Amino acid sequence: MNKSFGLKALSTALVLALGLTGCGEDEKKAEKPSYINNPYPSTYVAKEADSVLIKNVHVLTGTGEYIERTHVLLEDGKIKAIGRNAGKADVTVDADGKWLSPGIIDVHSHMGNYSSPGVWATSDGNEMTAPNTAEVWTEHSVHPQDPNFRHALAAGVTTVQILPGSANLFGGRAVTLKTIPSRTIQGMKFPDAPYGLKMACGENPKRVYGSKGRAPGTRMGNMAGFRNAWIQAAEYKAKIDAGETPTRNLELETLAGVLAGEILIHNHCYTAEEMALMIDLSKEFDYQVTAFHHGVESYKIADLLAENNICGALWADWWGFKLEAYDFTEANIALMEKAGACAIVHSDSEIDVQRLNQEAAKAMLAGRQHGIDIDDATAMTWLTKNAAKAIGIDDVTGTIEEGKNADVVIWSHNPFSVYAKADKVYIDGSLYFDREDTAVQSRSDFELGQPALEAK
Amino acid sequence: MKKLLSLALASAISQAAFADTVAINNVVLSKDSKEVVNVLVEDGNIDVISKSAFTGADRIIDGEGAILTAGLISPIGTIGLVEVSAVDSANHAGTPESMGAAMSQALNINTDSTHIPLQRKYGVTSTVVSGYGNLFSGQPLYLALDENVTTRNTNLGQSASLSSYTIESLGGSRGAALLTLKKALTDASELLDNEDFYDRESTYSLGKAQLEALADVVKGDKPLAIQAHSSQTISHLLDIAKELDIKLIIVGGGEAWRVADKLAAAEVPVMVNAFANVPADFDQIGSRLDNAALLDKAGVSVMFFTGEMYTGKRLSQIAGNAVANGMDYDAAMAALTVNPAKAWNLGKVGEVKPGYTADLVLWNGDPLELSSQPTMVMINGEIQDTSTRSDKLAQRYLEVADRDRAYKHK
Numbered sequence: 001m002n003k004s005f006g007l008k009a010l011s012t013a014l015v016l017a018l019g020l021t022g023c024g025e026d027e028k029k030a031e032k033p034s035y036i037n038n039p040y041p042s043t044y045v046a047k048e049a050d051s052v053l054i055k056n057v058h059v060l061t062g063t064g065e066y067i068e069r070t071h072v073l074l075e076d077g078k079i080k081a082i083g084r085n086a087g088k089a090d091v092t093v094d095a096d097g098k099w100l101s102p103g104i105i106d107v108h109s110h111m112g113n114y115s116s117p118g119v120w121a122t123s124d125g126n127e128m129t130a131p132n133t134a135e136v137w138t139e140h141s142v143h144p145q146d147p148n149f150r151h152a153l154a155a156g157v158t159t160v161q162i163l164p165g166s167a168n169l170f171g172g173r174a175v176t177l178k179t180i181p182s183r184t185i186q187g188m189k190f191p192d193a194p195y196g197l198k199m200a201c202g203e204n205p206k207r208v209y210g211s212k213g214r215a216p217g218t219r220m221g222n223m224a225g226f227r228n229a230w231i232q233a234a235e236y237k238a239k240i241d242a243g244e245t246p247t248r249n250l251e252l253e254t255l256a257g258v259l260a261g262e263i264l265i266h267n268h269c270y271t272a273e274e275m276a277l278m279i280d281l282s283k284e285f286d287y288q289v290t291a292f293h294h295g296v297e298s299y300k301i302a303d304l305l306a307e308n309n310i311c312g313a314l315w316a317d318w319w320g321f322k323l324e325a326y327d328f329t330e331a332n333i334a335l336m337e338k339a340g341a342c343a344i345v346h347s348d349s350e351i352d353v354q355r356l357n358q359e360a361a362k363a364m365l366a367g368r369q370h371g372i373d374i375d376d377a378t379a380m381t382w383l384t385k386n387a388a389k390a391i392g393i394d395d396v397t398g399t400i401e402e403g404k405n406a407d408v409v410i411w412s413h414n415p416f417s418v419y420a421k422a423d424k425v426y427i428d429g430s431l432y433f434d435r436e437d438t439a440v441q442s443r444s445d446f447e448l449g450q451p452a453l454e455a456k
Numbered sequence: 457m458k459k460l461l462s463l464a465l466a467s468a469i470s471q472a473a474f475a476d477t478v479a480i481n482n483v484v485l486s487k488d489s490k491e492v493v494n495v496l497v498e499d500g501n502i503d504v505i506s507k508s509a510f511t512g513a514d515r516i517i518d519g520e521g522a523i524l525t526a527g528l529i530s531p532i533g534t535i536g537l538v539e540v541s542a543v544d545s546a547n548h549a550g551t552p553e554s555m556g557a558a559m560s561q562a563l564n565i566n567t568d569s570t571h572i573p574l575q576r577k578y579g580v581t582s583t584v585v586s587g588y589g590n591l592f593s594g595q596p597l598y599l600a601l602d603e604n605v606t607t608r609n610t611n612l613g614q615s616a617s618l619s620s621y622t623i624e625s626l627g628g629s630r631g632a633a634l635l636t637l638k639k640a641l642t643d644a645s646e647l648l649d650n651e652d653f654y655d656r657e658s659t660y661s662l663g664k665a666q667l668e669a670l671a672d673v674v675k676g677d678k679p680l681a682i683q684a685h686s687s688q689t690i691s692h693l694l695d696i697a698k699e700l701d702i703k704l705i706i707v708g709g710g711e712a713w714r715v716a717d718k719l720a721a722a723e724v725p726v727m728v729n730a731f732a733n734v735p736a737d738f739d740q741i742g743s744r745l746d747n748a749a750l751l752d753k754a755g756v757s758v759m760f761f762t763g764e765m766y767t768g769k770r771l772s773q774i775a776g777n778a779v780a781n782g783m784d785y786d787a788a789m790a791a792l793t794v795n796p797a798k799a800w801n802l803g804k805v806g807e808v809k810p811g812y813t814a815d816l817v818l819w820n821g822d823p824l825e826l827s828s829q830p831t832m833v834m835i836n837g838e839i840q841d842t843s844t845r846s847d848k849l850a851q852r853y854l855e856v857a858d859r860d861r862a863y864k865h866k
Binding site: 323 | 538541542741766767776824850854
């Protein structure tokens with residue numbers, strides 16, 4: 001099994017597979033098989049922007065490299081050139097020794113589906129009415145006027161994956177968004193980003209449903225729930241693959257999309273033994289776990305995660321809030337890096353999304369305490385390249401490389417300093433945030449005209 | 457006695473052997489200071505600070521020019537009350553409503569909590585412990601976070617809340633909640649004058665034990681630390697405090713910057729979480745990252761708190777963020793040390809001065825920077841073990857090739 005993260009490669013593989021059946025009818029289906037149906041497509045179009053030459057900037061490329069004091073040219077929405085001979089542009093920004101990185105990517109966010117203010121009316125992140133709600137799509141819950149999007153943008157975050165909550169074994173589809181002001185969700189959707197599916201192990205599903213007197217009420221109940229669902233999904237997919245047209249079933253469409261390698265699994269899971277079981281489960285049903293999220297015990301099985309090409313989306317210092325988050329080490333992320341596993345710093349928080357760079361810095365410190373020296377260039381991969389890989393957009397963003405989307409942050413200091421702030425944030429080459437220019441700062445509709453935001 | 461020695465005399469005595477003394481030589485007392493000093497600790501207290509090095513102490517530490525600060529003070533939190541929040545039997549932060557103001561945390565602390573070393577490791581040497589959420593959550597406790605987890609004061613005042621959560625639990629009316637609070641405080645005052653005539657049915661809003669527990673607060677001897685975010689709630693609280701002549705501390709204060717001048721005039725300190733800039737509820741629409749900076753500029757005494765457990769690193773991280781958002785650096789350091797000491801009247805802690813408790817931290821860099829950590833933590837004059845369960849787990853799994861590691865006995 002060799003599943004890729006890229007949507008295009010997988011769609012092509014699917015078309016080829018279905019193409020074997022031959023007839024025109026099937027070819028039509030192959031263009032739009034039901035499980036890659038997307039009736040709510042992205043309407044995002046990159047803004048036309050002047051080309052920008054950012055001069056004299058220290059670059060953490062996100063690929064694991066550091067380039068001291070160089071120039072970066074953004075043109076036509078892409079990173080056009082890197083180097084002291086990068087060329088000329090409409091606009092020149094002399095960064096004068098500031099720092100530059102790819103736009104930060106948070107693979108675990110609930111912005112918009114748990115909007116601020118956090119009241120019942122905005123609590124749309126978790127369909128806690130059945131253990132398997134693979135049929136829901138979180139993009140149908142996201143409120144684009146959540147003020148947290150603009151706070152994240154101002155902190156250098158350009159892309160976020162919004163996930164459903166973790167009460168369910170299957171929580172529903174995730175969606176990848178740009179942190180830009182938009183009237184609609186479609187206007188924020190990252191073009192061509194693959195969908196994710198949220199799964200959850202452990203305490204949450206067994207607590208939520210067990211307390212209602214229904215399955216699952218135990219961890220073994222969780223596993224049985226996963227297995228039963230995959231059995232049904234495999235049958236459903238087999239029918240489609242055989243050219244049949246089963247009655248549409250939103251739940252099974254999503255699960256079949258996972259089995260087809262087209263939808264990426266984002267699996268909330270804390271303990272080492274459950275992650276190891278989930279890896280075997282993925283082999284039993286032939287799908288790939290893209291990332292375990294939270295994974296407080298990832299360090300115990302970092303070798304297994306590396307071997308199985310599974311990322312760990314982790315916190316620097318969240319622990320102790322439940323028993324499955326008790327075997328905590330601050331060195332979790334550093335130990336993942338040491339084992340050669342794909343480490344990601346994630347937030348799960350509208351507060352911490354604003355300082356993922358600082359969370360990474362704390363993880364570096366914890367590594368040093370145990371003799372694991374991780375340099376800035378490597379730590380930057382936790383926030384950019386590895387995160388992009390986990391949500392299947394690493395072919396277009398997440399690194400400062402020629403041809404990549406010009407999703408770029410200019411930082412006031414080394415981004416791993418507590419004093420660093422994002423001074424300028426570009427998305428597809430357009431300046432979306434400028435700390436010095438209120439005309440390039442946004443407020444959501446909710447905030448507009450609020451007296452509380454003004455001095456008394 | 458040695459407190460009285462002048463700096464000039466200090467060098468003369470430095471060659472003498474001190475009983476149970478530790479010298480921390482060759483340090484600076486703030487980030488930008490060029491003035492190298494030497495600190496002598498005796499019997500748990502800072503004894504002398506001298507320009508010349510001490511050579512005769514029982515133990516001599518060479519600070520190599522590093523920064524020595526007072527130990528950080530966490531001004532409010534649930535350390536020792538909560539081991540695992542979601543495990544009922546390991547979470548003792550809840551105060552029964554019937555007990556309310558009469559709650560004391562002194563019997564509630566788990567001194568074996570694995571959270572405590574994770575605070576100590578990052579230079580948090582003492583903490584105020586309190587329940588939260590009720591209108592009154594009882595008398596906060598002051599703990600040293602040394603290896604013995606020494607209680608320093610069992611009754612610092614009273615912890616209260618008028619957060620939107622508390623107001624909702626009281627029926628949903630902010631006005632009613634404020635009046636309920638005020639009635640309890642006036643009842644406590646009245647009871648002080650009429651101790652033999654307590655009759656709850658006819659007069660009093662709370663049980664006698666609760667009202668008695670509020671006595672120090674209504675006498676103005678100890679502070680009422682009250683959680684509130686809305687600038688309007690804070691403003692009403694300032695009016696009530698003025699009318700009843702009580703000392704107030706605002707906890708949370710998301711919109712405190714809007715009433716900064718009024719807070720400064722009333723000399724009411726504010727504990728802020730300098731990360732809070734989102735409209736978490738309708739009481740916090742005005743939350744912003746420069747809250748601490750604006751309060752400090754207006755002359756308000758600011759402190760930082762983290763709200764959740766994390767590790768001690770988050771406390772200094774929050775202070776660093778306040779500086780990044782405009783707060784004066786020295787003011788941020790004061791917010792971590794001397795300001796909690798003064799706000800809670802904790803005694804001689806929070807400053808590096810002769811006669812003060814030797815809660816001292818030696819840093820390998822700027823204490824607020826993310827790459828920094830203590831190289832020595834001293835509490836009550838004793839150098840502390842800073843190892844943690846977190847470190848032991850990391851060590852056990854450091855080598856992934858060792859697949860039997862989970863069964864080793866260390």
